[in-house]
């Protein structure tokens with residue numbers, strides 16, 4: 345990992361030639377993807393580059409499905425990204441593309457890129473997207489610099505991913521409302537948040553919402569221990585409980601956990617809420633807009649400086665580049681200090 349934007353820009357030989365940059369969104373949509381597309385377009389046009397928007401991620405690359413501007417030209421100019429910084433989802437749409445997971449799919453995409461004289465790509469997505477990009481660079485000699493867009497915050501090479509802050513806000517807002525019923529009816533709520541392989545969203549949501557417990561894939565979920573802790577809390581006068589469950593918890597999601605708690609004779613009346621895709625929607629938070637704007641610009645500048653095969657991220661407020669391989673071969677650990685903090689708050 346290179347440590348600062350200055351290091352990175354001097355690392356690569358400077359190249360000021362204008363290039364044609366393709367930008368697309370891939371994997372689950374995330375709030376702030378539009379802000380990132382806007383940043384890529386504005387930063388690239390300011391530097392004299394041309395931007396081509398690709399609809400529907402890798403699927404669009406295979407189908408040659410390009411964003412068309414008001415004049416029906418396959419070019420994204422500064423005005424084509426007006427009024428989108430505040431919009432959730434992605435104007436380029438996103439997809440999970442099975443065909444790109446085959447050798448034939450990757451070769452077709454590479455051939456299309458050559459045919460349309462695209463020199464560089466900015467994929468915006470999660471670790472699956474970057475796994476795909478790592479395959480693409482084996483078959484195509486253009487540059488690829490990605491931006492981390494996923495609500496999961498499961499990517500090495502960036503403290504936060506674009507969309508995470510908004511998703512936490514949405515989940516916390518929902519729990520604030522559930523807490524009214526939890527208190528009035530003296531119930532336990534199991535609230536399931538997204539995160540197939542990562543507990544980041546669950547842990548941050550639990551801390552910010554004042555939940556008692558977070559069940560995450562990174563730490564063992566011990567049902568007897570949870571039941572004992574809950575009954576101790578009840579004895580000290582606790583009337584309601586919020587447990588945040590990551591969908592990828594090894595004991596199963598919230599429904600499974602509710603069953604297991606009941607079998608273990610948990611005394612709280614329990615209800616289950618699965619937040620689902622509401623977490624992926626909505627207007628991005630200012631933090632997500634800022635991150636998306638910084639990283640989109642940094643990705644373009646890194647392309648200008650000759651970078652490829654890397655994801656643009658932000659670590660300790662510094663822009664850094666991380667090889668794609670690292671983003672999908674290494675698991676981003678949860679901060680132990682936050683796990684301990686939640687435990688400390690839960691008494």
Ligand SMILES: Nc1ncnc2c1ncn2[C@@H]1O[C@H](COP(=O)(O)OP(=O)(O)OP(=O)(O)O)[C@@H](O)[C@H]1O
Nearest residue numbers: 371372440441444445469470471472473475476494
């Ligand atoms: N091993 C692979 N080879 C080629 N392409 C891949 C591979 N893995 C994933 N991809 C491509 O990347 C796309 C996006 O990956 P995936 O569905 O895992 O989402 P993601 O980018 O991890 O985002 P999210 O975190 O929101 O799920 C896949 O639909 C597929 O087209």
Ligand SMILES: O=P(O)(O)OC[C@H]1O[C@](O)(CO)[C@@H](O)[C@@H]1O
Nearest residue numbers: 371372373494495496538539540
């Ligand atoms: O319903 P979809 O689009 O397949 O996405 C579900 C998955 O995407 C993610 O939200 C990430 O965007 C995961 O946490 C979740 O498992």
